[in-house]
Amino acid sequence: MKLQKPKGTQDILPKDSVKWQYLEKVSRETFQNYRYEEIRTPLFEHYEVISRSVGDTTDIVTKEMYDFYDKGNRHITLRPEGTAPVVRSYVENKLFAPEVQKPVKLYYMGSMFRYERPQAGRLREFHQIGVEAFGSKNPATDVETIAMAYQLFETLGISDVTLHLNSLGNPESRKNYRQALIDYLTPLRDKLSKDSQRRLEENPLRVLDSKEKDDKQVVEGAPSILDYLDEESQQHFDTVCQLLKALNIPFVIDTNMVRGLDYYNHTIFEFITTIDKTELTICAGGRYDGLVEYFNGPETPGFGFALGVERLLMILEKQGVNLPVTNVLDVYVVVLGDVVNEAALTLVQSLRKQGFSVERDYLDRKLKAQFKSADTFNAKIVITLGESELASNKVVVKNNQTRQEKEVALNELEENFASIYKELTQGK
Numbered sequence: 494m495k496l497q498k499p500k501g502t503q504d505i506l507p508k509d510s511v512k513w514q515y516l517e518k519v520s521r522e523t524f525q526n527y528r529y530e531e532i533r534t535p536l537f538e539h540y541e542v543i544s545r546s547v548g549d550t551t552d553i554v555t556k557e558m559y560d561f562y563d564k565g566n567r568h569i570t571l572r573p574e575g576t577a578p579v580v581r582s583y584v585e586n587k588l589f590a591p592e593v594q595k596p597v598k599l600y601y602m603g604s605m606f607r608y609e610r611p612q613a614g615r616l617r618e619f620h621q622i623g624v625e626a627f628g629s630k631n632p633a634t635d636v637e638t639i640a641m642a643y644q645l646f647e648t649l650g651i652s653d654v655t656l657h658l659n660s661l662g663n664p665e666s667r668k669n670y671r672q673a674l675i676d677y678l679t680p681l682r683d684k685l686s687k688d689s690q691r692r693l694e695e696n697p698l699r700v701l702d703s704k705e706k707d708d709k710q711v712v713e714g715a716p717s718i719l720d721y722l723d724e725e726s727q728q729h730f731d732t733v734c735q736l737l738k739a740l741n742i743p744f745v746i747d748t749n750m751v752r753g754l755d756y757y758n759h760t761i762f763e764f765i766t767t768i769d770k771t772e773l774t775i776c777a778g779g780r781y782d783g784l785v786e787y788f789n790g791p792e793t794p795g796f797g798f799a800l801g802v803e804r805l806l807m808i809l810e811k812q813g814v815n816l817p818v819t820n821v822l823d824v825y826v827v828v829l830g831d832v833v834n835e836a837a838l839t840l841v842q843s844l845r846k847q848g849f850s851v852e853r854d855y856l857d858r859k860l861k862a863q864f865k866s867a868d869t870f871n872a873k874i875v876i877t878l879g880e881s882e883l884a885s886n887k888v889v890v891k892n893n894q895t896r897q898e899k900e901v902a903l904n905e906l907e908e909n910f911a912s913i914y915k916e917l918t919q920g921k
């Protein structure tokens with residue numbers, strides 16, 4: 494019996510989920526400033542939504558899909574990425590309608606599933622935070638979306654990320670380049686890995702993306718796609734470079750970068766960091782002007798990116814960035830004996846309803862153990878409740894750091910704890 498989690502998955506426990514929450518919060522706040530709104534799509538889709546749009550010959554579709562036939566014999570796949578589902582939804586919900594403000598800017602956060610060989614920063618269920626902007630051809634859209642990711646990294650305190658930039662041009666430019674690449678690679682076929690020999694036949698640009706050492710050597714001398722851009726493509730690329738410079742965002746042009754998905758054209762980019770001498774992409778994206786039409790929507794340019802949450806957290810950890818996630822508790826109630834169990838319950842509920850975070854003892858523990866818990870939880874205030882306090886209707890409310898204390902009537906706590914809390918935590 495297998496009673497452990499499946500290979501390549503993770504439990505996110507409270508000590509980590511606070512970091513996830515922080516990351517999600519900063520992302521939401523950043524995206525909101527660019528007028529992005531959240532979209533939530535299903536965790537699974539019809540196989541066809543992913544297969545042709547992401548590309549029938551890509552690793553994602555040929556090797557990594559979690560697909561199955563459901564009880565109604567429909568071919569279903571867990572989503573391996575976010576863009577195709579969002580485009581599907583954009584068209585299905587007619588967000589292209591004239592009354593919807595353009596560009597339509599959407600973001601998502603959630604699980605993605607790929608059947609990969611698990612290793613550091615590579616999981617079978619992983620999480621992406623991604624954005625998609627529909628309806629703007631303006632290179633300023635490319636650049637401000639890249640800038641938004643850059644700003645997010647800055648806010649989080651990540652250093653040493655390099656922006657890698659390339660252009661795939663429009664379909665016409667890419668066709669010309671494709672032929673030039675075939676002409677270059679065909680005589681060198683024997684030096685390529687088995688996978689890349691297949692790629693050369695099916696999708697030669699994919700060879701540039703290979704992680705095999707031998708392939709990397711071969712492609713070093715490959716022609717550059719930038720030499721095959723037509724005027725329109727060249728102009729778009731030049732403007733993107735110029736606008737990045739205007740915003741002082743450093744970048745390197747990386748002509749061998751092609752991305753693992755087929756739907757891109759013009760601008761593509763990756764933010765790469767180095768961990769233990771290996772390069773790791775934390776965020777990747779680009780322009781996909783044909784994708785909405787592919788889903789039978791009207792001609793609509795698109796631009797987006799996805800960042801890998803696990804990789805981002807890994808880098809924060811490696812770089813020793815401390816996220817501001819320390820938990821504090823407003824009040825800990827020390828409960829002395831079972832006789833005050835009900836009074837303690839009434840008290841904590843009253844304080845919580847007044848908006849304070851409150852914990853108490855439930856286990857009839859010794860005084861010392863309860864005070865220790867108060868420290869562990871970083872409680873700001875400790876209230877001690879026993880039989881005599883109940884009888885006299887008076888409790889001691891104490892600041893757990895300064896030890897400053899005050900005797901208060903129980904019913905006063907239940908009526909207006911806020912002023913007592915303020916007095917004790919901010920001094921008078």
Ligand code: ATP
Pocket residue numbers: 574607609614615616617619620621752753754774775776777778799800801802803804
């Ligand atoms: P790679 O070349 O590393 O396989 P990819 O091109 O397949 O990446 P994308 O599909 O562009 O990746 O996904 C965007 C981001 O999502 C990646 O840059 C990475 O941060 C993250 N990511 C992709 N696959 C995984 C995975 N299996 N586990 C964890 N994070 C992932």
Ligand code: MG
Pocket residue numbers: 552753
């Ligand atoms: Mg991959």
